[in-house]
Amino acid sequence: MNEIYLDYNASAPCDPRVADAVTKAMTDGFGNASSAHRFGRRQAAAVSEAREQVAALVGGAPGGVVFTAGATEANNLALGGFAPASHGSQPDTTPMLVVSAVEHASVSRAAEAFAATGRCKYRTAAVTPGGFVDVDALAGLLTETGYPVMVSVMAANSETGVLNPIEEVAQLVHQAGALFHCDATQMVGRLPFDMSALGCDLVSLSGHKICGPTGVGALVGTREALAALHPTLWGGGHERGLRSGSLNVAGIVGLGVAAELAADEQETESERVGALRDRFVDSLIDALPAVDQNGDIERRLPNTANLHFAGTDSDAVLVNMDPVAASAGSACSTGAIEPSPVLTSMGLSREAAFESVRFSLGRFTTSSEIAVAAEKVVTAVRYVRLMTTEAA
Ligand code: PMP
Numbered sequence: 001m002n003e004i005y006l007d008y009n010a011s012a013p014c015d016p017r018v019a020d021a022v023t024k025a026m027t028d029g030f031g032n033a034s035s036a037h038r039f040g041r042r043q044a045a046a047v048s049e050a051r052e053q054v055a056a057l058v059g060g061a062p063g064g065v066v067f068t069a070g071a072t073e074a075n076n077l078a079l080g081g082f083a084p085a086s087h088g089s090q091p092d093t094t095p096m097l098v099v100s101a102v103e104h105a106s107v108s109r110a111a112e113a114f115a116a117t118g119r120c121k122y123r124t125a126a127v128t129p130g131g132f133v134d135v136d137a138l139a140g141l142l143t144e145t146g147y148p149v150m151v152s153v154m155a156a157n158s159e160t161g162v163l164n165p166i167e168e169v170a171q172l173v174h175q176a177g178a179l180f181h182c183d184a185t186q187m188v189g190r191l192p193f194d195m196s197a198l199g200c201d202l203v204s205l206s207g208h209k210i211c212g213p214t215g216v217g218a219l220v221g222t223r224e225a226l227a228a229l230h231p232t233l234w235g236g237g238h239e240r241g242l243r244s245g246s247l248n249v250a251g252i253v254g255l256g257v258a259a260e261l262a263a264d265e266q267e268t269e270s271e272r273v274g275a276l277r278d279r280f281v282d283s284l285i286d287a288l289p290a291v292d293q294n295g296d297i298e299r300r301l302p303n304t305a306n307l308h309f310a311g312t313d314s315d316a317v318l319v320n321m322d323p324v325a326a327s328a329g330s331a332c333s334t335g336a337i338e339p340s341p342v343l344t345s346m347g348l349s350r351e352a353a354f355e356s357v358r359f360s361l362g363r364f365t366t367s368s369e370i371a372v373a374a375e376k377v378v379t380a381v382r383y384v385r386l387m388t389t390e391a392a
C-alpha cells in the first residue's frame with residue numbers, strides 16, 4: 001500500500017540532506033555552545049553558520065536570529081515579550097495587541113491569554129471572504145482608543161494558503177507607531193520573503209514546515225524590535241537574554257541547512273509543486289460536482305488547496321481516502337469538535353467548514369502520487385455522498 005502524504009502544512013518530511021547534517025552534528029560535535037573551550041567554540045561556530053542561513057532565508061540580520069523550540073514559542077516570545085512594559089511612556093493607556101482573525105492559535109490564544117492577565121488589551125482584525133486581512137478594518141482598529149503596541153498578521157495562512165498584503169499592513173502599523181510581527185511559518189521556503197523589504201519588525205518561522213527538524217524555529221527581529229522585547233523564559237541569558245536554555249545545536253544546524261536548501265530551491269520547487277497542485281484540483285473539479293475552493297485562489301501559496309466538498313463530512317472523506325493523508329476543516333478545541341475558525345471567519349458556514357479538506361503538497365510529492373491521490377479522493381467523496389444520501 002503506497003502512502004501518499006498531502007499534509008505538508010501540518011509538518012513536512014525531513015529532507016535527507018537535513019537529516020544527515022543533524023546526525024553529523026550530533027555525532028561529531030558535542031559540548032555546550034556557551035563554553036569557552038574548543039568543544040564549545042565548535043558548537044558556537046555551527047550555530048553561527050545556522051544564524052546566517054536562517055537570516056538569509058528571511059532577509060534579516062544574523063544577529064537578529066533568536067532560536068526557539070519552534071514557531072509557537074517564537075510567536076509567544078514576540079507577543080508576550082512585548083506586552084508587559086512597553087507602555088511605560090503612556091501610563092494612562094493600556095497597550096493593545098491587534099491580531100488578524102485567521103492567526104495560528106499560538107498568536108490568537110497568546111493574545112487572549114496576555115489580555116486576560118490585564119497586561120494589555122487585544123483586538124481582532126477581520127478578514128475578507130477571500131481570507132486575507134481586511135486592511136480598512138485593520139486601519140480602523142489602529143485608530144481606536146488604546147495604545148496599539150503590536151500588530152501580528154501572518155504571511156500565509158496554514159489552512160487556505162492565502163497570502164496577506166504584508167507590505168501594506170507593515171506601513172499601516174508603522175504609521176500607527178506600533179511594531180509589526182509577522183508569523184511567516186507557512187510562507188518562508190515556499191515564496192520569497194524579505195522582512196526588511198516588507199517592513200516586518202519581527203518574524204517567526206519553524207523547522208518542520210521547511211523540511212527541517214520539528215521542535216526548532218526562530219524569531220528574527222530588527223535590532224530595535226528585539227531591544228523592546230522582554231524574556232518569557234529566564235535562565236542563563238542565552239540568545240540576547242531573550243531565550244535562555246542551552247542551545248539545541250543539532251536542531252539549529254538542521255534548521256540552518258533546511259533554510260539554505262529552501263532558499264536555493266524554493267523557486268523551482270514552487271513552480272513544480274504549483275503545477276501539481278493545479279492538476280490535482282482540476283482533476284477533482286472535473287470529476288466531481290459541487291467542489292469549491294476556499295480562499296482567494298489568485299493569492300495563495302502554490303502548494304495548498306482548501307476544498308469544500310458539499311454534502312460530505314470531511315472526516316469521513318479523510319477516512320475513506322486513506323492511505324492519502326490530508327487535513328480536515330475542523331479542530332479539536334477543549335474536547336469538542338469545532339469548525340475551523342479560519343474558515344468561519346471568512347464567512348463559511350459551520351456546515352461548509354465541516355465539509356472542507358486541506359491538501360498541502362511539497363518537496364517530495366510526485367506526479368504519479370497526485371494522479372493516484374486524485375482517484376482516491378474522487379472515490380471517497382462519491383462514496384461519502386452516497387452514504388449520506390442513503391442515510392437521509
Ligand atoms: N504558525 C503557523 C502559521 C503554523 O502553521 C504553525 C504550525 N502549524 C505554527 C505557527 C506553530 O509552529 P510549531 O509547530 O513550530 O510550534
